[in-house]
Amino acid sequence: MDKKEFRKYAHQLVDWMADYLEEKEKYPVTPSVKPREIYDQLPSTAPEQGEAFEKIFQDFQEIILPGMTHWQHPAFFGYFPANNSEPSILAEMLMSTLGAQCMSWLTSPAATELEERVCDWLRDAKGIDPTWKGVIHDTASTATLSAILTARERKSNWEINKKGFSGKEHYRIYSSSHVHSSIDKAIRIAGLGVENLIKVEVDEEYAMIPQALEAAIQRDIDAGKTPLCVVSALGTTSSTAVDLIGKITEITQKFGIWHHIDAAFAGTAMLLPEFQSLIKGHEGADSYVFNPHKWMFTNFDCTVLFLKDSKDLVQTFSLTPEYLKTELDKEVNNYRDWGIQLGRRFRALKLWFVIRSYGLHGIREKLRHHLKLTQKAVQWIEQTDGLEILAPVKFNTICFRQKLLSLDQNAENQFNEKWMATVNETGKAFFSHTKLNGKYVIRWVIGQTDVTEKHIQSAWVLLLETRQKLLQEI
Numbered sequence: 166m167d168k169k170e171f172r173k174y175a176h177q178l179v180d181w182m183a184d185y186l187e188e189k190e191k192y193p194v195t196p197s198v199k200p201r202e203i204y205d206q207l208p209s210t211a212p213e214q215g216e217a218f219e220k221i222f223q224d225f226q227e228i229i230l231p232g233m234t235h236w237q238h239p240a241f242f243g244y245f246p247a248n249n250s251e252p253s254i255l256a257e258m259l260m261s262t263l264g265a266q267c268m269s270w271l272t273s274p275a276a277t278e279l280e281e282r283v284c285d286w287l288r289d290a291k292g293i294d295p296t297w298k299g300v301i302h303d304t305a306s307t308a309t310l311s312a313i314l315t316a317r318e319r320k321s322n323w324e325i326n327k328k329g330f331s332g333k334e335h336y337r338i339y340s341s342s343h344v345h346s347s348i349d350k351a352i353r354i355a356g357l358g359v360e361n362l363i364k365v366e367v368d369e370e371y372a373m374i375p376q377a378l379e380a381a382i383q384r385d386i387d388a389g390k391t392p393l394c395v396v397s398a399l400g401t402t403s404s405t406a407v408d409l410i411g412k413i414t415e416i417t418q419k420f421g422i423w424h425h426i427d428a429a430f431a432g433t434a435m436l437l438p439e440f441q442s443l444i445k446g447h448e449g450a451d452s453y454v455f456n457p458h459k460w461m462f463t464n465f466d467c468t469v470l471f472l473k474d475s476k477d478l479v480q481t482f483s484l485t486p487e488y489l490k491t492e493l494d495k496e497v498n499n500y501r502d503w504g505i506q507l508g509r510r511f512r513a514l515k516l517w518f519v520i521r522s523y524g525l526h527g528i529r530e531k532l533r534h535h536l537k538l539t540q541k542a543v544q545w546i547e548q549t550d551g552l553e554i555l556a557p558v559k560f561n562t563i564c565f566r567q568k569l570l571s572l573d574q575n576a577e578n579q580f581n582e583k584w585m586a587t588v589n590e591t592g593k594a595f596f597s598h599t600k601l602n603g604k605y606v607i608r609w610v611i612g613q614t615d616v617t618e619k620h621i622q623s624a625w626v627l628l629l630e631t632r633q634k635l636l637q638e639i
Contacts, residue, residue: 193592239620243597250462252522256515270497280513292441300503305429306347308470312452316423336393341373343401371406394423400431403599404556411446424450433460578605
């Protein structure tokens with residue numbers, strides 16, 4: 166493809182993209198395809214000769230698009246959103262065009278300095294201690310792993326990086342029993358052993374019980390173990406439960422333990438002043454992660470890790486061979502030293518575009534709109550006989566189910582699972598689930614960029630109609 170053809174097809178694709186954004190709710194939220202159906206439509210060998218763009222794009226429309234789940238659909242209510250927005254998409258286009266590798270200040274000075282500035286903007290807007298510094302990662306999984314590795318190295322005085330494990334460390338990590346699975350994975354990768362992850366008891370709102378945490382730490386100390394890190398949740402994945410950050414910080418400071426705050430989804434809500442009391446006491450913690458790519462209208466992937474002392478992170482990951490050294494290294498941030506990856510995308514650009522396009526006021530208004538819609542759905546559920554909400558709705562995630570007193574819990578679970586699956590099969594809406602105290606619940610997350618009341622109203626009618634049909638079959 167030459168530059169003239171590129172210009173022609175780029176215009177064509179931008180028109181298609183704009184049409185898609187305007188018409189995305191006309192697509193089924195999830196595709197009705199079977200396993201291997203897409204695979205079997207693709208040639209078994211790669212083409213020897215180049216093909217015309219028209220044919221490639223035709224196959225995209227006829228083979229790929231019918232097999233896509235439309236995460237940007239306003240009736241996508243499952244998992245957590247992976248939102249985008251028009252300004253973020255435009256920034257992604259520029260990022261791809263520039264094709265910059267932003268591993269150090271020298272390789273793209275503007276990328277480095279923009280990253281520092283937008284992280285400072287977000288830190289201040291979220292009410293995080295102004296002495297903390299931020300860095301952009303790809304996902305919260307990577308950022309959390311980076312925090313745990315840093316905790317490991319600081320505790321060992323950076324000896325594990327040099328010599329490996331001695332076998333005498335006996336490190337222990339603590340979290341609630343509702344913590345995200347990325348914590349388990351990070352502990353495996355860090356060589357700490359998943360059996361050393363202690364899942365602490367939660368209260369009736371599924372938040373970690375501080376007294377139970379302190380007791381677990383003391384038991385380990387008495388047994389000759391070494392407490393290393395506590396991961397608290399500011400919004401668990403299942404139900405968005407919120408741990409008591411201040412109380413947990415007091416405990417970690419008492420025992421000299423790293424405190425990592427996982428605010429991957431709900432951290433965006435900290436842009437609202439009315440929610441910032443939830444991180445009171447974080448100043449004594451060590452790290453905090455949140456994902457703008459979930460609820461802040463910024464294309465996946467984009468995660469921000471904030472640190473009380475970035476020097477610990479840099480000392481853990483800094484590795485500068487001769488061919489990467491520059492005369493300015495002591496004067497600038499080389500973000501390749503702030504995490505696992507050497508190569509880095511220009512993710513700060515899309516954050517910059519989103520924050521400037523919406524303004525903090527615009528972002529806050531959109532978040533409040535989602536929270537208002539959530540409370541409307543809560544009222545519908547609470548006013549419907551036979552339905553119950555199993556967890557406090559602190560943000561925009563509702564965990565609800567159908568009660569069937571005539572059946573045992575297993576049968577109730579099967580009913581709710583079938584209810585959700587039947588709704589999802591229509592392609593008109595999409596929900597996901599979790600289990601709370603063994604009970605199967607449907608999770609309704611209202612946070613898609615363009616969701617409005619008509620979308621939740623349509624979803625509610627679909628839920629009720631499907632529920633009624635299934636109840637008649639019992």
